[in-house]
Amino acid sequence: MKTTKRRQFLKTGFVGSAGFFCSPFAAVTEDSQSQTDLFITFKTRRSVRKFKPTPVPDEHILQILEAAHYAPCPRNRQAWKFVVIKNRDILDQIRDECIKRGGEQSKQYFTDYMSAPVYVVVLADTQTRNPVNDATAGALAAENLMLAARALGYGSVFCVNSIPEDVTNKILNIPDNYKRVCITPIGIPDKWPETPPKKDLKEAIVYDRF
Numbered sequence: 001m002k003t004t005k006r007r008q009f010l011k012t013g014f015v016g017s018a019g020f021f022c023s024p025f026a027a028v029t030e031d032s033q034s035q036t037d038l039f040i041t042f043k044t045r046r047s048v049r050k051f052k053p054t055p056v057p058d059e060h061i062l063q064i065l066e067a068a069h070y071a072p073c074p075r076n077r078q079a080w081k082f083v084v085i086k087n088r089d090i091l092d093q094i095r096d097e098c099i100k101r102g103g104e105q106s107k108q109y110f111t112d113y114m115s116a117p118v119y120v121v122v123l124a125d126t127q128t129r130n131p132v133n134d135a136t137a138g139a140l141a142a143e144n145l146m147l148a149a150r151a152l153g154y155g156s157v158f159c160v161n162s163i164p165e166d167v168t169n170k171i172l173n174i175p176d177n178y179k180r181v182c183i184t185p186i187g188i189p190d191k192w193p194e195t196p197p198k199k200d201l202k203e204a205i206v207y208d209r210f
């Protein structure tokens with residue numbers, strides 16, 4: 001894909017021919033144009049909570065999970081698991097349980113929230129030398145996942161409270177030794193949300209000392 005088309009793709013979220021980002025790991029360090037694309041990806045990733053039913057090809061799911069799997073982690077333990085859910089019956093069970101708890105007024109919210117074709121539950125093993133650090137690494141893996149998804153034109157959201165952990169633990173039969181880091185959908189957004197207001201960067205930076 002030509003540079004202009006690729007940048008347009010990142011801006012609009014349009015998915016063209018599959019796999020234009022075939023070698024993202026090689027490209028980002030060697031090609032300044034790809035580095036520009038990476039920075040566009042950072043800024044255009046958005047939390048998405050309503051999706052089109054368009055399927056996500058398995059090769060995209062694997063490409064996204066590979067990006068997650070390359071996240072930094074303590075002592076290179078890679079103490080994470082990525083539970084990939086594509087089964088509509090299972091997704092509907094999660095949706096229905098959330099609606100049951102949230103009441104009738106939550107029905108539209110969870111129907112939209114659970115409209116993506118794929119969900120990934122990011123888990124961290126708690127039976128390690130340092131489970132706190134391993135959970136932190138799980139969050140880094142999730143961020144890689146969301147950025148890779150965005151680079152391919154998919155929306156996601158780092159979901160913690162909206163879908164209670166015990167709901168996914170029960171329905172997905174998750175072993176006790178795993179802590180859920182998040183659950184995230186992957187799918188083509190119904191529409192890309194506006195960027196929420198961001199504080200002035202200056203407010204977040206402290207040079208040298210407080």
Ligand SMILES: Cc1cc2nc3c(=O)[nH]c(=O)nc-3n(C[C@H](O)[C@H](O)[C@H](O)COP(=O)(O)O)c2cc1C
Nearest residue numbers: 045046047048049157158159160161162163195196
């Ligand atoms: C630790 C954490 C927990 C979050 N939990 C939820 C959640 O339970 N449900 C949800 O819809 N979004 C959740 N989010 C997403 C944030 O609401 C979102 O990132 C924020 O509003 C900024 O929007 P943006 O991601 O589009 O920049 C969470 C994000 C983080 C980092």
